[in-house]
Amino acid sequence: MNEKKYVWERLDEVDSTNELAKRKRMEKSNCVFLAKRQNGGRGTKGRSFSSEEGGAYLSVLTHYEGYPARRAFELMAGAAIAVCRTLEAYGLRPIVKWPNDIFVNGKKICGILIENTLSGEEISSSIVGIGLNVRNSLPAELRDIATTVEEAGGRVASTEEVAKRLVEELQKPADMAAYRRYLGFVGRKVLLRVGERQIEAILRSVTDEGALQVEIAGGIQTFSSAEVERVGIDE
Ligand code: BTN
Numbered sequence: 001m002n003e004k005k006y007v008w009e010r011l012d013e014v015d016s017t018n019e020l021a022k023r024k025r026m027e028k029s030n031c032v033f034l035a036k037r038q039n040g041g042r043g044t045k046g047r048s049f050s051s052e053e054g055g056a057y058l059s060v061l062t063h064y065e066g067y068p069a070r071r072a073f074e075l076m077a078g079a080a081i082a083v084c085r086t087l088e089a090y091g092l093r094p095i096v097k098w099p100n101d102i103f104v105n106g107k108k109i110c111g112i113l114i115e116n117t118l119s120g121e122e123i124s125s126s127i128v129g130i131g132l133n134v135r136n137s138l139p140a141e142l143r144d145i146a147t148t149v150e151e152a153g154g155r156v157a158s159t160e161e162v163a164k165r166l167v168e169e170l171q172k173p174a175d176m177a178a179y180r181r182y183l184g185f186v187g188r189k190v191l192l193r194v195g196e197r198q199i200e201a202i203l204r205s206v207t208d209e210g211a212l213q214v215e216i217a218g219g220i221q222t223f224s225s226a227e228v229e230r231v232g233i234d235e
Helices: 017-027 069-089 159-170 176-182
Strands: 007-014 031-038 056-068 095-097 101-104 107-119 122-132 189-194 197-206 212-216 219-223 227-231
Touching: 007 017, 017 031, 017 056, 017 107, 017 122, 031 159, 056 069, 056 159, 069 095, 069 101, 069 107, 069 122, 069 159, 069 176, 095 176, 122 159, 176 197, 189 212, 197 227
Parallel strands: 007 031
Antiparallel strands: 031 056, 056 122, 095 101, 101 107, 107 122, 189 197, 189 227, 197 212, 212 219
């Protein structure tokens, strides 16, 4: 990603580290905001993100000069790869559910919310928000679909150590070949939601620009915006 220096800010509790990063964006320094708890944790598509103590909740604010907006997916891929490498270091075998949910043992262990600021055709700053379940308790309604490092049998480190490793990994080079190696559910039948439509397809790959490639009725189709709603239908 980059070799920039980051100023760290640690908080016991905050509404959302992404929101805090937005409030601090005008200060122009590259920052990591790490919170023990969030009381208004945000997920993608306007969802909330459960953020009990014991998880790693951080947002990495990076300012750029001349970062082309057409390469936005690289930030997403870089974040997903960083999380996967971190989880491997704790003894787990993660996969990516396109575009950037991270799964272990069939359950979501980490969500990523990236919020970029555009200036013309360029990204002037990005906020990479990562919520990684480490040893936090999960609300009852998530227990069948989410997991933690502890529950999955990984080495349980402090959230400080996990966050440091994540930020180190974020700064290493990452490419689409690495992203594709972590891409999960390849060859599986999935249910895609594309706007109001639901489409059954076989997941095949991801293009260099980050669009999902699926097989539908023997032909390959590409979607830049969709949600993989279910995996393994009819299996
Ligand atoms: C998702 O799974 O929908 C994305 C979840 C992203 C959660 C992280 S936790 C740190 C940062 N602050 C937030 O409010 N959200 C992100």
